[in-house]
Amino acid sequence: MKKRALLLFALLCLGNSAFAADDLTTQAKKLFKPIPSKAPSLKENPATAAKIDLGRKLFFDPRLSSSQLISCNTCHNVGLFGADLQETAVGHGWQKGPRNSPTVFNAVFDAAQFWDGRAKDLQTQAKGPVQANVEMNSNPELVVKTLKSIPGYGPLFRAAFPGQKDPVSFDNMARAIEVFEATLITPSSPFDRFLQGDTKALNAAQKRGLKVFMNKGCAPCHAGVNVGGADYYPFGVREAPATEIRPSGDTGRFMVTNTESDRYVFKAPSLRNVAATQPYFHSGKVWKLRDAVAVMASAQLGIKLSDHEVDDTVAFLHALTGKEPRIAYPLLPPSSDTTPQPKLK
Amino acid sequence: MKKRALLLFALLCLGNSAFAADDLTTQAKKLFKPIPSKAPSLKENPATAAKIDLGRKLFFDPRLSSSQLISCNTCHNVGLFGADLQETAVGHGWQKGPRNSPTVFNAVFDAAQFWDGRAKDLQTQAKGPVQANVEMNSNPELVVKTLKSIPGYGPLFRAAFPGQKDPVSFDNMARAIEVFEATLITPSSPFDRFLQGDTKALNAAQKRGLKVFMNKGCAPCHAGVNVGGADYYPFGVREAPATEIRPSGDTGRFMVTNTESDRYVFKAPSLRNVAATQPYFHSGKVWKLRDAVAVMASAQLGIKLSDHEVDDTVAFLHALTGKEPRIAYPLLPPSSDTTPQPKLK
Numbered sequence: 268m269k270k271r272a273l274l275l276f277a278l279l280c281l282g283n284s285a286f287a288a289d290d291l292t293t294q295a296k297k298l299f300k301p302i303p304s305k306a307p308s309l310k311e312n313p314a315t316a317a318k319i320d321l322g323r324k325l326f327f328d329p330r331l332s333s334s335q336l337i338s339c340n341t342c343h344n345v346g347l348f349g350a351d352l353q354e355t356a357v358g359h360g361w362q363k364g365p366r367n368s369p370t371v372f373n374a375v376f377d378a379a380q381f382w383d384g385r386a387k388d389l390q391t392q393a394k395g396p397v398q399a400n401v402e403m404n405s406n407p408e409l410v411v412k413t414l415k416s417i418p419g420y421g422p423l424f425r426a427a428f429p430g431q432k433d434p435v436s437f438d439n440m441a442r443a444i445e446v447f448e449a450t451l452i453t454p455s456s457p458f459d460r461f462l463q464g465d466t467k468a469l470n471a472a473q474k475r476g477l478k479v480f481m482n483k484g485c486a487p488c489h490a491g492v493n494v495g496g497a498d499y500y501p502f503g504v505r506e507a508p509a510t511e512i513r514p515s516g517d518t519g520r521f522m523v524t525n526t527e528s529d530r531y532v533f534k535a536p537s538l539r540n541v542a543a544t545q546p547y548f549h550s551g552k553v554w555k556l557r558d559a560v561a562v563m564a565s566a567q568l569g570i571k572l573s574d575h576e577v578d579d580t581v582a583f584l585h586a587l588t589g590k591e592p593r594i595a596y597p598l599l600p601p602s603s604d605t606t607p608q609p610k611l612k
Numbered sequence: 613m614k615k616r617a618l619l620l621f622a623l624l625c626l627g628n629s630a631f632a633a634d635d636l637t638t639q640a641k642k643l644f645k646p647i648p649s650k651a652p653s654l655k656e657n658p659a660t661a662a663k664i665d666l667g668r669k670l671f672f673d674p675r676l677s678s679s680q681l682i683s684c685n686t687c688h689n690v691g692l693f694g695a696d697l698q699e700t701a702v703g704h705g706w707q708k709g710p711r712n713s714p715t716v717f718n719a720v721f722d723a724a725q726f727w728d729g730r731a732k733d734l735q736t737q738a739k740g741p742v743q744a745n746v747e748m749n750s751n752p753e754l755v756v757k758t759l760k761s762i763p764g765y766g767p768l769f770r771a772a773f774p775g776q777k778d779p780v781s782f783d784n785m786a787r788a789i790e791v792f793e794a795t796l797i798t799p800s801s802p803f804d805r806f807l808q809g810d811t812k813a814l815n816a817a818q819k820r821g822l823k824v825f826m827n828k829g830c831a832p833c834h835a836g837v838n839v840g841g842a843d844y845y846p847f848g849v850r851e852a853p854a855t856e857i858r859p860s861g862d863t864g865r866f867m868v869t870n871t872e873s874d875r876y877v878f879k880a881p882s883l884r885n886v887a888a889t890q891p892y893f894h895s896g897k898v899w900k901l902r903d904a905v906a907v908m909a910s911a912q913l914g915i916k917l918s919d920h921e922v923d924d925t926v927a928f929l930h931a932l933t934g935k936e937p938r939i940a941y942p943l944l945p946p947s948s949d950t951t952p953q954p955k956l957k
Binding site for chain 2: 324327328329330334335336341344345346347348351352353354357360361363542543545546554555556588591593594595596597598599601602604608609611
């Protein structure tokens with residue numbers, strides 16, 4: 268982490284001058300990439316139509332939770348840009364989870380999953396909330412028992428995982444959800460079209476905001492295809508944020524690595540669709556995008572942006588709102604007499 | 613209610629002999645009607661594409677609840693045949709509601725809404741759960757404030773209710789939801805196809821079950837297009853059901869009319885898609901369809917069906933499962949800085 272922090276500082280210093288005079292598109296292309304128009308293919312988990320369809324059903328199926336009330340879509344609502352508009356996730360028994368639900372949209376482009384990156388991919392991530400007692404409160408045995416009790420799922424798993432003797436498994440559940448989630452990408456935002464050569468795709472304020480974003484030092488952490496999501500940084504590089512925003516009990520990656528330099532280190536989130544996925548930060552304590560921009564400027568960069576700079580940056584961030592995937596609500600196979608009953612406690 | 617109970621008894625007595633020798637299709641056509649292939653039009657609330665689209669968005673929008681976690685679709689899940697697989701509805705604060713969530717599918721064909729018929733139509737019904745503190749826990753003022761704070765909703769309401777000065781209203785919310793819900797019909801079940809002349813649409817067991825259904829006296833309460841949903845009857849015509857199944861505290865229509873003869877009177881529910889919408893009865897205490905059939909036989913008819921008769925009746929009831937509507941998950945307009953924050957308490 269120390270090396271990375273040094274690199275970050277170097278990039279921040281560089282950021283203050285490097286892009287000012289250059290052609291905006293050229294500079295932006297060096298830092299960012301557009302969202303592709305098609306879902307990326309996943310090594311070791313190739314997508315098929317049958318697997319995506321199964322994953323879509325599982326993503327929406329509340330029977331993956333012990334209460335049979337909570338599905339992946341509860342916190343990663345595909346109608347709300349893949350998030351839930353809550354401070355932190357609300358799960359089993361109306362419990363508040365510890366962190367803000369990250370959007371599932373474009374998550375496939377992130378280097379790792381969760382705010383602390385503890386899951387290397389979406390497949391690993393999918394197994395987490397299903398088992399977390401503050402979220403879906405189930406376990407692999409109950410999930411498999413439930414899925415096997417639903418007659419319609421057998422053929423769907425066999426079609427998605429042909430040739431397997433016992434395809435209805437917790438691992439295959441996660442694999443199917445992963446390939447579905449990989450389709451949840453939002454191309455064609457104004458910024459993507461700008462990167463693809465349409466210089467009119469951003470308006471004047473958004474272009475000024477893009478300059479602020481590159482020149483003031485946001486881009487070192489928020490770059491690439493996801494404008495973030497690629498690496499981990501201390502939340503509070505220059506100045507510790509208010510305890511309200513960075514609660515002392517949540518030490519981020521320190522809880523994963525037990526390494527002192529990882530204290531209050533988090534994945535820099537993707538800023539894709541950020542204008543539609545309030546509230547902000549892992550704590551979900553900041554509701555307005557302009558407030559979030561100001562917090563980042565002071566905590567990460569040690570600067571105070573002018574009101575105009577904040578306005579322009581917010582305008583640029585609105586240009587990161589892409590086209591949402593169109594999803595048909597899945598027809599879930601009915602339960603049977605042997606399906607475990609929901610448990611609310 | 614007394615007149616109705618007498619008529620019911622007369623029909624029950626008649627039921628035991630009238631249909632045995634007659635041609636099955638002819639007799640069935642006298643009692644039942646197929647689900648139409650198109651959504652019915654509603655007097656005083658004509659459907660337009662814009663109104664249906666708005667209703668679909670509102671149906672799925674959790675911001676109609678004070679927690680912003682619960683939508684109409686939470687309890688009337690369109691992927692689960694319009695119901696929730698719960699004993700009773702679970703709402704705000706994980707509270708258990710008093711009654712089993714009826715399916716929204718084909719509800720437009722019911723004579724009135726709720727188990728006790730206290731709402732005359734879907735439009736009136738839609739306003740109930742939004743305001744109930746055990747369900748969505750909101751109120752008209754908060755709903756309107758929230759909808760007006762979401763910039764994308766204004767144009768949608770204006771398109772759905774053209775010419776109105778202030779179209780974003782609680783009443784219009786309910787009107788839009790009603791026209792969307794009226795599209796949630798499930799035609800083309802095997803029984804519908806049988807009624808339309810395809811004598812092979814039911815298998816031998818299902819035909820025997822249909823005979824049991826008509827000859828033993830189920831049809832007087834469960835007839836018409838919805839195989840039920842048309843009128844109110846005492847739960848326990850011949851014999852009071854177990855207190856577990858008919859809890860003494862829930863007196864049904866008595867709580868609406870305060871009329872002694874309405875004690876433990878409920879709407880006979882539609883049996884459309886009954887095989888996919890367990891658990892059963894207003895209490896949701898019976899999970900297996902064959903158990904529900906046995907309870908009905910003893911409580912309403914004072915008879916005990918043989919195992920074969922129960923099997924056949926259950927087979928027939930499976931033939932009431934129709935084709936689910938295909939629904940595109942709506943892209944909900946994003947919140948703004950002025951949108952009220954969710955309240956979990």
